[in-house]
Amino acid sequence: MPAAVLDPTIHAPLRLQICAMLAAAHTIDFATVREMLDVSESVLSKHVKTLEEAGYVAVRKATSGGRQRTWLAMTPAGRKAFAAHAAALRALVGEVGEAAE
Secondary structure, eight states: OOOOOOOHHHHSHHHHHHHHHHHTSSOEEHHHHHHHHTOOHHHHHHHHHHHHHTTSEEEEEEEETTEEEEEEEEOHHHHHHHHHHHHHHHHHHHHHHHHHO
């Protein structure tokens, strides 16, 4: 059985949390993600940019209620990569659990 392959782009803890949040929703407002993760705008922007450059996250800006808002959504490639990464984590955890028995 081949070893589980973790995606280094997704694996960073904050990026993993961002992907998990976006995988569970169609789109999420940038401010909501920032509040849920309790990070600064600059920290979140850096991680979102990394995911966007990898093609995993789409960023859309729109005016709502007279102010500019940024929306984040996972792309189909991002959903596929996140699913593969989650499967690799489950396989890795399963291997560790089996070795401990």
